[in-house]
Amino acid sequence: MKYWERPFGQEKPKVVQGEIFIISDRCKGCSFCVEFCPNGVLVISDEFNSKGFHPPMVTDLNKCTFDGLCESICPDCAIVVVRKEVKIDKK
């Protein structure tokens, strides 16, 4: 039987998954998250929140690395990024 091992006993790669929660009613429309996201995941939406601002919305979650930079830069504590590392078992 041919035995194949990962180089240097490397761990199995994990896939990063996650979710971005936006608490729209807290948003004051500063657009930092849209401006400073390195992957351009968020855009300003056309909707209004209860205070009359346009909250951001997620365009393409596949582009996101879930590092939570938008969460760190949000002055209104309105974004929460939940990051999960998931092992994939290919059979």
Added chain:
Amino acid sequence: MSSISQKTIHHYLRHKKKFPHVWCPGCSNGIVLGAVIRAIAELKYDKDNIAMVSGIGCSSRMPVYVDFNTLHTLHGRAIAYATGIKFYKPEMKVIVVTGDGDATAIGGNHFIHAARRNIDLTVILINNNIYGMTGGQYSPTTALGDRSTTTPYGNIDPVFDICELAMGSGATFVARTTAYHALEAQAFIKRALEHKGFSLVEIMSACPVIYGRLNHKGDAVEMMKQMKENAVPIAAYEKLIEEEKKNKYRRGIFRQIESPEYTEQYQNLIYSLQEKQGVQE
């Protein structure tokens, strides 16, 4: 919503009652609030063992939003109150959140003497170069030539370098960063909390609504980009030629040294006197 409430950020906030907060759109104070609670979450502190004290100002409204023991005190006197708490409960983590006017104008005296005593407080000084709350009077950190409501033709007062002031007074941990460098701010706050002795983290911040508008600095995003450009790491700053240094300032950790802490020395003094006089507890 279930996964949101699991996140520590909401564990440390009074998020059901007090949000949205009062700060203007794009104000850096909120970014600093996030950095503080994330640093505390990383250290896994018990929220009952933390006291957050502040004076008066926009920045000083921070204790309203956090779910620790909080004290919102008189303008400039936050450090004096914090000293009292630290004396009564030396095991408590005492954090002071203050503004540039609060700490270096009206409260300058408390600031330098707390630093001189090396009392174990963590001071987070949010420096927006102006008095934001009262509508834009100039502060000791308003840059030369800048406009404010009390310097309509440009400021002629030389500027305080708050980190130098703290080091000159004897602070044992001194660091500066900006609100744009939110992750660095979080890391510095964490190190300041772990440090035993007087620690100062000066966070340069943007007040787009008052300072930005009076001085034509552009909108909030523009001011964040200016901070990104102008705050240079200490080592890189030393290599700049004199012309390039204009408008630029250093960021990084300026000092981190060990020195006897005040409340500890005070306790030791009490113990040694009790021993001498044969007093038993």
